[in-house]
Amino acid sequence: MSRYIATRALRGANMVVREADQMLKQAIAELGPDAKVEFTNTAYFLPVIYGFTGRQVTKLADLGPVLEEAKKLLHPVPKDKHYLPYLGETLDAGVASLLAMEAIEGIRFARGEEPMPFNWGSKGLVGGSFTSPEFEGAGGADGRLNGPIDDIQLRAWGIQLVDGRMPGFAAIVGCAKSNEVAVEIVRQLQQRNILVFLSGNVNGRSIIHQLHEEGVEMGYDTYIVPFGLDTMSAIYALGFATRSALTFGGMKGGQAREILLYNKYRVFAFVLALGEIDDLKYAAAAGAISYGFPTIADTVIPQILPTGITSYEHVISMPFDDIEGENDLERAKRLVQRAIEVRGVKIKITEVPIPVPYGSAFEGERVRRADMRIEFGGKNSRCFEYLRMRNMDEIEDHKIVVDGPGFEDVEEGGSMDMGILVEVAGRKMQEDFEPVLERQIHYFINGASGVQHIGQRDITWIRISKAAAQKGFNLKHLGEILYARFHADFGAIVDKVQVTIITDPKKVAEMLEVARQAYDYRNRRLADLTDEAVDTFYSCTLCQSFAPNHVCVVTPERLGLCGAYNWLDCKASYEINPTGPNQPIPKGTCLDPVKGYFTGPNEFVKQYSHGTVEQVALYSIMENPMTACGCFECIMMVIPEANGVMIVSREDPSMTPAGMTFSTLAGMAGGGLQTPGVMGIGKYYITSKKFISADGGLKRVVWMSSILKQQMREELQKAAEREGVPDLLDKIADETICTDVDGLLPWLEEKGHPALMMDPIF
């Protein structure tokens, strides 16, 4: 807690309570104690006072007890020495200030001094609904500012505030560095649908003057509400927040704690203090902090960074001229961006702004070669996608860059290299989430009509149809899709999304190397983790929509059969979505370490397979093997004649020694059925130490699709050496050697395959 801020806020609170006290005595003497006090066209009396104390102020005399309560919340101004500033005292003082400020505005209303007069020149406010109808639309020198927001407007905005279309409000107090900065700040907020409340001045000049001079239309219709020219009128912003809790949160007057918490968690508001900050502003900011609203200043002030009352920092100082940026407009943009980060305002994107239809209905759509305008990846070009986490200050939200030429100059049906670099930042983002989010790119891009996405990482393959290109779809729209969907679907962990579409071949190659290092790191970081070293496995029931009885049990040494999620990914997925498809499964007691029976997975699988599967052996294909949905990368099947197993890859269309192709086998292996001797697996499971370890492990593999040998030669070689048969890979047949058992057996005998010498698999 800053002693400076505590001192200023406490002094401001003492001053404003005393001023309110004096004003009240004077007003009662002049107008009488029964003079009416009300904010015109609003319910809940003086809302802040009503919310905090439950007192229904209708006349001047009612304000006396309110100020007595405010006095009880005051504390002495800190001494110069030997004083330990205490946040609680400052927050108390903040609340006292709010009570006094609202009392002062009430007195001003009783005197007819509110809403504050303002010379609007040739035009008044936009939108008409003034608090006081008699001032409606008034222009010229006899005009007025808005004063408190009326109830009709509160309810009109309320639905948007509650459902998230309107993320919150910014209470701007003071005066910006220049008129153009003022306009830019307000425009940035408007773009995000954030309500803008204006008040305060610096040496007589307010941001209201600045916007008015620049011809910015203010009023309800433009989401810009000029409350008044002094800080006192900022109380209307907190009144609005209180009324939101009373109106939409079902709170009652006097439920101070509930009202404050409602605002902390539901109303995303912040204070932007422009220009010098006086004692009253400090005191009012302390009051705003009680609501969970932080203050961001564009001048040098002490900061209060630890989190607690507000979601993140309480007071942030961003001296305007020190903000990085090419010019003042850029600085204004960053100031707003920082304010949004500090309050944790979540931007909700309801529509993906691209020229083709977008929705999950298009996810399975294929773009045939004849309909194709261009492709990225596949046989003729390279394409990769890479998502990485950055620090908040390293990237800019909604920055979408196409680095290199577009596809306009490529002939129809042609191809080009492309890299999609997605950089995200968020307070709750972790490096472990990177692969989980990266995997979403596939689903996000596929949602666009006329765009097809296959594969992942550096085997991404994207096609854009002629129809989509004709409608104006271009590379930048890929960025728009990703920006919108990451915010919409992962807003809880992602605050900023920046997308770079790289098409310059040299840069594609450079970034591809960076991406490959990251892929490699992600693959390896699991290397030292064993099933024995953890006490929790994870489930994956993502595919229960079409295989309702299937449950994947993902362990450190056995990744999901789709190959997309390993144990760490499931762990991250659970953190992102605790009620999602990846739930922790406590291992429980180990019943059989060889076959991989554990009480935890058995109970979980039984429950979530709806009783279909009684138990599961994690390391065996012969006894209670794990079920499969249909997404497996490979299918394993026992070849009894060879005393071993074969593995066919999804990419291999050839016949196999089992007498069936992959697609025929898939019917047996999938659908959540437990079929001993048949199992769907992720291809990296083959290299695991726990690969059917109960049945003899890798040495049981007698036949394997050649594509697996090619893709994973290095890893398979290491696994073979670990198993004590360094030349095993050369002894395993593939579809180029034989596609039936009659051809397989002589080959195995000729090579001296170890499976032939092992114990019978049955």
Added chain:
Amino acid sequence: MERVTFSTPTLYADHHVLKVRQALLALDGVKDVIASSMYRDVTVDYDPTKITAEAIQQAIEAAGYPIGVEPDFSDLVLAHDDASPWYTYIRRVTQTIQADLEMSGDFRKY
């Protein structure tokens, strides 16, 4: 043209700035006013042939801001009621308050 600065410790907020500026700019001979509620002072550029610094000081004081006089809070800070919740609540609490317990996990509730 001359410039004079007055310390106004009770000028603590921007509504006072508006008031002081209005009072001073109405005076003949006052060219510019910089009133700062942060520094709690008022700087005035004026034409000494038309107005004196003393007259400006009087105008500021007449507006309600005595020069160099610090505010006195003694009457306010002593306004505590010893039976107020503030004092009853600061005793060390050694048992869970049910209301606090019920409000824990508020982020889920709201």
